[in-house]
Amino acid sequence: MQELAALLPDQNIVQINHSFSDKSGTVRGLHFQHPPYAEYKLVRCIAGSVFDVIVDLRCDSPTFLQHVSYELSAENNAMLIIPPGCAHGFQTLTDNTALLYLHTAYYQPEAEDGIRADDARLKIRWPLPISCMSERDQNFMPLALNYPGLKL
Numbered sequence: 001m002q003e004l005a006a007l008l009p010d011q012n013i014v015q016i017n018h019s020f021s022d023k024s025g026t027v028r029g030l031h032f033q034h035p036p037y038a039e040y041k042l043v044r045c046i047a048g049s050v051f052d053v054i055v056d057l058r059c060d061s062p063t064f065l066q067h068v069s070y071e072l073s074a075e076n077n078a079m080l081i082i083p084p085g086c087a088h089g090f091q092t093l094t095d096n097t098a099l100l101y102l103h104t105a106y107y108q109p110e111a112e113d114g115i116r117a118d119d120a121r122l123k124i125r126w127p128l129p130i131s132c133m134s135e136r137d138q139n140f141m142p143l144a145l146n147y148p149g150l151k152l
């Protein structure tokens, strides 16, 4: 627990979420909360496996609009820490996949937002054809050319 505290200075876990997807190829995201509700998220896959993506939306970051991806699985026990100001999404690589999230801010529907997982500017190479995406995720707008990013 002290190791975790060192990685999350002055933060408390206030919410735990559980997500389940029955179909392989499902994409969820890319989600984030606007300041002042920007949060750390700790993500772990507890059943099946996912291709997990973090996109940097921090306007003053040298990696603005770049992304990283990792495979998380129930076998590799990896856990990702997603920093405030970054969007998060994943694609399930197996049927019946479950993720566990620890959050440092409460869910705030009015602060919740997202960008399209297939936005051409992000150049994310999802490993599988997208088999399922929520209506909300399909309705996110592509990034504007002058997208300013998030100021934390």
Ligand SMILES: Cc1cn([C@H]2C[C@H](O)[C@@H](COP(=O)(O)OP(=O)(O)O[C@H]3O[C@@H](C)C(=O)[C@@H](O)[C@H]3O)O2)c(=O)[nH]c1=O
Pocket (backbone or CB within 6 Å): 017, 019, 028, 029, 030, 031, 041, 088, 089, 090, 101, 107, 134, 136
């Ligand atoms: C995240 C969340 C959603 N909800 C509600 C809102 C909505 O009606 C329903 C489903 O929510 P969503 O459509 O956001 O579910 P989902 O698409 O699974 O959202 C998740 O996607 C991944 C990529 C993340 O990073 C998570 O933090 C979360 O945003 O649950 C809550 O009541 N509390 C919560 O904490």
